[in-house]
Amino acid sequence: xxxxxxxxxVVRALxxxxxxxxxxxxxxxxxxxxxxxxxxxxxxxxxxxVDKLWDQLAAxxxxxxAAWARMDVHQRDEFWLNRVxxxxxxxxxxxxxxxxxxxxxxxxxxxxxxxQGLLLSALAGEHGFTSTxxxxxxxxxxxxxxxVDGLPVAQRPGETSTEDEQTAQLTEELRQRSTFRAIGATIxxxxxxxxxxxxxxxxxxxGRLYHQALGMLPVVGVVGDYFGERSAxxxxxxxxxxxxxxx
Numbered sequence: 001x002x003x004x005x006x007x008x009x010v011v012r013a014l015x016x017x018x019x020x021x022x023x024x025x026x027x028x029x030x031x032x033x034x035x036x037x038x039x040x041x042x043x044x045x046x047x048x049x050v051d052k053l054w055d056q057l058a059a060x061x062x063x064x065x066a067a068w069a070r071m072d073v074h075q076r077d078e079f080w081l082n083r084v085x086x087x088x089x090x091x092x093x094x095x096x097x098x099x100x101x102x103x104x105x106x107x108x109x110x111x112x113x114x115x116q117g118l119l120l121s122a123l124a125g126e127h128g129f130t131s132t133x134x135x136x137x138x139x140x141x142x143x144x145x146x147x148v149d150g151l152p153v154a155q156r157p158g159e160t161s162t163e164d165e166q167t168a169q170l171t172e173e174l175r176q177r178s179t180f181r182a183i184g185a186t187i188x189x190x191x192x193x194x195x196x197x198x199x200x201x202x203x204x205x206x207g208r209l210y211h212q213a214l215g216m217l218p219v220v221g222v223v224g225d226y227f228g229e230r231s232a233x234x235x236x237x238x239x240x241x242x243x244x245x246x247x
Contacts, residue, residue: 005199010140012153014117016163017193018135020170020186021121073126077237080122085115085233107191109201112229113143114191116204116236123240129247142239143204144197205235 071079117139124135136150152163161169170189173182194201206228 005197007140007146007148008153010144010146010197010200011136011148011150013193013196014136014139015132015150015152016166016170017114017117017190018121018132018139019163019167020190021118022125022130022132022135025118025122025125076126077123080119080126081233081237084122085119085230107195109204110191110195110198111187112232113194113201113204114187115229116143116233117190117194118187119233119236120240123237127244129244134247138240138243141243142236144200145203205232205239 120139120142121135124130124138129135129138133150137148140146140148140150155162170193171186173185176182
């Protein structure tokens, strides 16, 4: 018989997860779009050309641009849902190519939960919930229907890696290079963290019944899983708003 997953087990898994996603999302949100303007001016590029290019880039609604700064909180939330959500949903839906076989494995739910956790961390930052404890509480509430304090958990006897080390391991690829491969590897690691909570993953927001039915089919199952994860993310956002209102 599998051991019962306690609130402390949930917090122990979520703390390094949140610490790995939070700083990355905060950096993306506040970045100066790769510092393009300053770097080009330092290289002696024509100032008018740089200003024109920067004005064009600033019109794009991504973190670090003037257009982003003018957006209100709900517009930024929509950005995270649509832009980040689409990428994560696609990654989560890929196992659906195997149809029912993939759905029987925890990888589908773990990837979906990782994507939902990323979105929740992004939304939390936009709504002023920046501490690890608050984000852990939010993720535990929305994904696992648990009410936890989010505070650090003492190591168990025999555990060798600390929370700091676990967080560093999760973000190792990102520290070495900022590529899509590194991002994918990081998402995979985050999914493996939640994989430890396998018995809890079915509690997370799910897609509609017809999405799940389509997801059971080979090959075309990826389509059902993709739209199912998209639908689930909207439910995640709604649940997050309700949680924000109670805090």
